[in-house]
Amino acid sequence: MYQYNALDRQLINERVAQFRDQVRRWKAGELSDEEFRPLRLQNGLYIQRHAPMFRIAVPYGMLNAEQLRKMAHLARTYDRGYGHFTTRHNLQLNWPKIEDVPEMLAELATVDLHAIQTSGNCLRNITTDQFAGVAADEIIDPRPLAEIMRQWTTFHPEFAFLPRKFKIAISGTEEDRAVTWFHDIGLHLKQVDGQVGFTVIVGGGLGRTPIRGQIIRDFLPWQDILSYCEAVLRVYNRYGRRDNAYKARIKILVQALGIEAFREQVEAEWAHGKNGPMTITQAEYDRVAAHFAAPAYETLSAAELPQEKAFLRWVDRNTHAHKVPGYAAVTLSLKKHGIAPGDITAEQMEIVADLADRYSFGELRISHEQNIILADVKQADLYAVWQKASAAGLATPNIGLLTGMICCPGGDFCDLANAKSIPIATAIQARFDDLDYLFDIGEIDLNISGCMNACGHHHVGHIGVLGVDKNDAEFYQVTLGGRQGYEAKLGKVIGPSFSAEEMPDVVEKIIKVYLANRHEDERFIDTFDRIGLDPFKNLVYEGRAHGKAKSAAQENA
Amino acid sequence: MMAQLIKNGSLTVDTWNSLEIAEGESPETLSLPEGDLLFPLAVWLARKNEIIARYPRIGLLLQPADRVEDVAADLHYFQVIAVNFPKFVDGRGYSTAALLRQRYQFAGELRAVGDVLHDQLFFMRRVGFDAYALKDGKSVEAALASGFATFSQPYQGATDQPLPAFRRNA
Numbered sequence: 049m050y051q052y053n054a055l056d057r058q059l060i061n062e063r064v065a066q067f068r069d070q071v072r073r074w075k076a077g078e079l080s081d082e083e084f085r086p087l088r089l090q091n092g093l094y095i096q097r098h099a100p101m102f103r104i105a106v107p108y109g110m111l112n113a114e115q116l117r118k119m120a121h122l123a124r125t126y127d128r129g130y131g132h133f134t135t136r137h138n139l140q141l142n143w144p145k146i147e148d149v150p151e152m153l154a155e156l157a158t159v160d161l162h163a164i165q166t167s168g169n170c171l172r173n174i175t176t177d178q179f180a181g182v183a184a185d186e187i188i189d190p191r192p193l194a195e196i197m198r199q200w201t202t203f204h205p206e207f208a209f210l211p212r213k214f215k216i217a218i219s220g221t222e223e224d225r226a227v228t229w230f231h232d233i234g235l236h237l238k239q240v241d242g243q244v245g246f247t248v249i250v251g252g253g254l255g256r257t258p259i260r261g262q263i264i265r266d267f268l269p270w271q272d273i274l275s276y277c278e279a280v281l282r283v284y285n286r287y288g289r290r291d292n293a294y295k296a297r298i299k300i301l302v303q304a305l306g307i308e309a310f311r312e313q314v315e316a317e318w319a320h321g322k323n324g325p326m327t328i329t330q331a332e333y334d335r336v337a338a339h340f341a342a343p344a345y346e347t348l349s350a351a352e353l354p355q356e357k358a359f360l361r362w363v364d365r366n367t368h369a370h371k372v373p374g375y376a377a378v379t380l381s382l383k384k385h386g387i388a389p390g391d392i393t394a395e396q397m398e399i400v401a402d403l404a405d406r407y408s409f410g411e412l413r414i415s416h417e418q419n420i421i422l423a424d425v426k427q428a429d430l431y432a433v434w435q436k437a438s439a440a441g442l443a444t445p446n447i448g449l450l451t452g453m454i455c456c457p458g459g460d461f462c463d464l465a466n467a468k469s470i471p472i473a474t475a476i477q478a479r480f481d482d483l484d485y486l487f488d489i490g491e492i493d494l495n496i497s498g499c500m501n502a503c504g505h506h507h508v509g510h511i512g513v514l515g516v517d518k519n520d521a522e523f524y525q526v527t528l529g530g531r532q533g534y535e536a537k538l539g540k541v542i543g544p545s546f547s548a549e550e551m552p553d554v555v556e557k558i559i560k561v562y563l564a565n566r567h568e569d570e571r572f573i574d575t576f577d578r579i580g581l582d583p584f585k586n587l588v589y590e591g592r593a594h595g596k597a598k599s600a601a602q603e604n605a
Numbered sequence: 606m607m608a609q610l611i612k613n614g615s616l617t618v619d620t621w622n623s624l625e626i627a628e629g630e631s632p633e634t635l636s637l638p639e640g641d642l643l644f645p646l647a648v649w650l651a652r653k654n655e656i657i658a659r660y661p662r663i664g665l666l667l668q669p670a671d672r673v674e675d676v677a678a679d680l681h682y683f684q685v686i687a688v689n690f691p692k693f694v695d696g697r698g699y700s701t702a703a704l705l706r707q708r709y710q711f712a713g714e715l716r717a718v719g720d721v722l723h724d725q726l727f728f729m730r731r732v733g734f735d736a737y738a739l740k741d742g743k744s745v746e747a748a749l750a751s752g753f754a755t756f757s758q759p760y761q762g763a764t765d766q767p768l769p770a771f772r773r774n775a
């Protein structure tokens with residue numbers, strides 16, 4: 049994992065001092081609320097429903113045990129003893145006092161953590177694959193380049209006041225676990241004729257106008273990624289719309305110009321920066337990559353696992369193939385039934401930190417599915433890890449299953465929500481609490497967002513649930529067939545929305561249609577692709593007048 | 606009232622006035638007063654020859670949407686180019702400044718005007734501004750004391766320091 053040097057540390061300490069002074073000036077009336085707003089946002093500080101919300105950066109999802117302990121300490125000291133991991137690898141605290149944030153930042157800085165650019169219209173935290181560096185299917189480890197890009201984005205003077213936020217994701221596998229097709233810039237590392245480079249995707253995004261990105265460059269040598277991104281950003285900064293926040297993302301600009309014209313502008317711009325000082329040197333790559341060198345793996349062979357049903361179930365769902373024999377990557381589920389997805393208490397953070405120290409070289413990752421990963425566990429230690437994680441409520445064997453859902457904080461915490469999302473998640477978890485049934489249903493992504501901003505990635509869930517507002521009442525729209533991965537695709541809306549009470553039934557009916565139609569070993573998404581939307585729609589809306597029939601009924605009433 | 610101007614690390618007297626195009630006036634017809642003027646791009650483009658003939662010192666005022674490319678060949682006429690930030694959250698002026706300095710080698714005074722706050726000075730200097738008209742009511746002393754030195758060493762290259770840290774410190 050990357051270790052800060054003197055320069056990295058100096059910068060985050062200077063950031064703490066800067067923000068301390070900004071808070072002081074705001075309190076003294078030297079900065080108006082309006083002037084303070086973008087400054088606090090660039091430090092991850094929102095004003096939300098109940099209190100401020102504070103977002104701590106976890107760059108490309110990597111943490112060490114000491115950092116997680118510090119997060120636990122902050123949650124306990126300045127908040128209500130828990131935090132919430134998000135779909136962008138970050139930790140959100142929901143109840144801090146603004147006055148405490150400078151001190152919280154100072155404490156974070158002691159363990160090389162910060163909240164830089166976790167919000168606001170700037171270059172945001174770069175995200176990647178939670179199994180980077182250990183995945184059996186990896187082509188190139190994206191972390192050294194993610195770190196080099198993190199440094200380039202930090203306090204970039206030209207791009208601190210963009211038309212809108214800007215998100216970059218990097219994947220180093222064929223499968224793509226970083227949702228790269230739905231980012232402002234998505235990057236796929238690949239190797240062609242012995243040369244390492246990127247396929248560059250631009251103009252994707254979820255939110256109000258979900259758009260799958262388009263390839264702007266099929267192959268860009270890795271050395272050019274900073275200068276090329278600068279060119280993309282300069283074009284976007286100059287010509288992106290600023291008259292309407294909903295139309296300000298780069299995806300709208302790319303759509304308006306067309307990918308060909310956009311590419312031409314970027315290439316013309318890049319002609320000036322290409323081969324310039326921002327070209328990454330081999331020496332810099334090597335310096336950073338050395339931080340991500342493999343830990344001291346032992347030479348092991350595959351371990352015999354105890355034949356205990358509950359344990360084997362967990363191994364089946366919550367471990368992932370490792371490139372080194374005898375090791376496995378373990379996902380600790382933050383999706384225990386009855387708990388808001390992504391939530392973790394201070395005590396649990398400390399337990400996880402201890403597990404990391406004891407079993408995984410002291411390191412951790414956060415996934416965009418809002419779980420924590422111990423990436424380097426010996427297979428022989430799995431049983432012990434399972435027992436300890438179970439005792440802490442972190443071993444629900446539901447990764448990739450219906451109850452392992454993604455869910456944003458929704459109306460319980462978020463000011464922008466149209467509807468609550470956590471109670472929907474909890475109700476569905478309660479309905480599907482039979483593990484045998486859950487296992488039988490098999491792999492399925494359920495993603496829930498409380499509004500069209502899509503923080504819960506509902507568009508790319510096999511089943512997506514979106515909170516909508518109808519005449520001041522909360523309703524839920526359902527999409528089917530969305531997916532992440534290299535074949536990422538947006539889901540299709542099945543029809544009129546449902547009330548909160550109907551949602552567990554709706555999901556149950558969808559599952560019923562799948563179970564009745566699936567071929568042996570066929571995943572939900574494959575059955576959906578084969579039989580299409582209609583069978584699902586028919587059962588879900590059976591006996592329910594909707595669309596034309598409903599308006600006719602109303603008129604006749 | 607003329608905003609306070611910070612230049613070369615101290616407060617200076619500003620002799621330049623921005624020319625405003627009032628309602629009902631057009632760049633072609635408005636009357637051009639005496640003195641050191643910052644001309645809006647449209648006025649410059651419409652009256653270039655007249656301005657060059659009449660004024661010993663010429664300034665240009667760019668708005669966020671103005672394209673540097675449109676005056677790229679004229680830059681040697683300007684003592685001063687002012688880039689307006691009508692709202693400090695509109696960051697187009699940073700790219701304008703970077704282009705003027707990095708691509709077109711503009712060597713005169715490059716000033717940020719409008720909604721210019723203490724908190725943006727570090728970024729503004731990095732892209733190439735060397736003069737700043739702070740927003741009215743903001744403390745020049747406070748800005749001079751800490752606005753430019755927020756961070757001692759940047760990671761990435763920009764106008765003031767084109768080499769990124771990985772080349773400087775290599």
Ligand code: HEM
Pocket residue numbers: 094096101133134135136140212215230252253254255256257297455456457461462463464501502503504505
């Ligand atoms: C509670 C405070 C939050 C606020 C005020 C907020 C605000 C927003 C807004 C306004 C958008 C729309 C962006 C657009 O369409 O351009 C958005 C999108 C998004 N947010 Fe949040 N959000 C919050 C929490 C979260 C959380 C908890 C997560 C992760 C679970 C998250 C991750 C995302 C993601 C992944 C998107 C996707 C849309 C895209 O980038 O295309 N946000 N958020």
Ligand code: SF4
Pocket residue numbers: 456457458459462463464465466497498499500501502503504
């Ligand atoms: S999707 Fe909407 S409700 Fe959910 S966190 Fe994002 S902005 Fe809030």
